[in-house]
Amino acid sequence: MTRRVRLGLFLVAGAGLAVVLLLGFGGLPSFGHAHELDGAVVNLDEPTLRHATDVVTALNFDLRAFDTLGEEFILFASVTGVALLLRTLRQEEEEDQEITPGIEDHRFAGASDGVKLTSLLLIPLLIAFGAYLVFHGQLTPGGGFQGGVVLAAGPIAVLLAGRYLSMKRIAPKRLLEVSDALGAAAYGLIGLGGLIFTGVYLEDPLPLGVSGQLLSAGMMPLNSIAVGLEVTGAFLLTWTQFFDQTLVGPPSGS
Amino acid sequence: MGFLPFAVAVWLFVIGLWGVVSSRNLVRTVLCLTVVQSSTYLVLLGVGYRTGAMAPIVADIPSTSKLVDPIVQVLVLTDVVIEATITALLLALVVQAHKRFGSIDPEDLRPLRD
Numbered sequence: 001m002t003r004r005v006r007l008g009l010f011l012v013a014g015a016g017l018a019v020v021l022l023l024g025f026g027g028l029p030s031f032g033h034a035h036e037l038d039g040a041v042v043n044l045d046e047p048t049l050r051h052a053t054d055v056v057t058a059l060n061f062d063l064r065a066f067d068t069l070g071e072e073f074i075l076f077a078s079v080t081g082v083a084l085l086l087r088t089l090r091q092e093e094e095e096d097q098e099i100t101p102g103i104e105d106h107r108f109a110g111a112s113d114g115v116k117l118t119s120l121l122l123i124p125l126l127i128a129f130g131a132y133l134v135f136h137g138q139l140t141p142g143g144g145f146q147g148g149v150v151l152a153a154g155p156i157a158v159l160l161a162g163r164y165l166s167m168k169r170i171a172p173k174r175l176l177e178v179s180d181a182l183g184a185a186a187y188g189l190i191g192l193g194g195l196i197f198t199g200v201y202l203e204d205p206l207p208l209g210v211s212g213q214l215l216s217a218g219m220m221p222l223n224s225i226a227v228g229l230e231v232t233g234a235f236l237l238t239w240t241q242f243f244d245q246t247l248v249g250p251p252s253g254s
Numbered sequence: 255m256g257f258l259p260f261a262v263a264v265w266l267f268v269i270g271l272w273g274v275v276s277s278r279n280l281v282r283t284v285l286c287l288t289v290v291q292s293s294t295y296l297v298l299l300g301v302g303y304r305t306g307a308m309a310p311i312v313a314d315i316p317s318t319s320k321l322v323d324p325i326v327q328v329l330v331l332t333d334v335v336i337e338a339t340i341t342a343l344l345l346a347l348v349v350q351a352h353k354r355f356g357s358i359d360p361e362d363l364r365p366l367r368d
Contacts, residue, residue: 003361006275007275007276010271010272010275010276014268014271014272017267017268017271018264018265018267018268021264021267021268022260022261022264025257025260025261025263025264025297026257028260028300028301029301030256030257031256031257031258031259031260031300031303032256032303032304032305033256033304033305034301034302034303034304034322034323036301036302036323036325038323038325039302039310039321039322039323039324039325039326040321040323042324042325043310043312043317043321043324044317044318046324047312047317048317053311053312053313054310054311054313055310055311055312055321055324056310056311056324056327056328056331059324059325059328060328060331064328067332071332071335071336074335074336074339075335075338075339077339078339078340078342078343079342081343081346082342082343082346085343085346085347085349085350086346086349086350139313140311140313141309141311145331145334145335212313235338238342241346242345242346242349245349
């Protein structure tokens, strides 16, 4: 099939798909007039029955706790997949032996002094904001996933500010692997705690505490920290794998 | 007006698919797939929005206030995680394709040629 035929076929199929989708969405309640009962029930129940003030996080770690377990392991599996796909192949290993000269002071290409200074200023802010998001997940917008991604951006700012190797020094691969695995395992084990103490997997055995306080909403802060650990490790591991492809090792095309 | 967000979602979905089909660069293909996926965010959030409602965070408002649907927001969070994992895996495949074939034009991938 030539390129032109393929594009022509898509024009017909795509137009048909667009019409069907438009017709289908026509049956939805118009924007701004959602009348889902479930959402309203959850909005009333989670703050009163679970003492969480961020309903989205409460849903994530309470009603959908089991889905979040799956989500955790999707991320875990994907990091494993990336590591597997980008592993050092045998013929590459031989080339790697002759370590590229000058790699010790490899700097992020094209980073101006302004970028470096801004990145330096950003590092503490990113870490603080990420930690805030992780620890206040059940109170204000945030949670393990969001906080984990912000925390993972901290070492990336180190990369922008200076050398790739200093980023690897503060976030060595072994540490990231441990963080990734520990976070995933901790979430599963917290669920096991529910099984032991209440008889139901992922059920909340902890006291709910006073709504609005840092330690409230039962096991949600623990879940949030576990997910935060895993997401930070997972994202940094993935990025490190990609950086290793270009910044370390033989320059491509040689 | 009430239909506009869904129409935009359809537009994003179809234009993203067009990008996937017409792309001559695998990195662009992967990015177009994220455009396709972003249409699902619009649909989900559009389904749960209520005019004049607040975000479902009751830290400083009473929980009886008019709030938007939190369930679709959680689904969007899942959606974002899936998109990140898929993008990472696909980009890793692109890196491998470049190593094998020395090109990231989908037409140059030998096993795919007819």
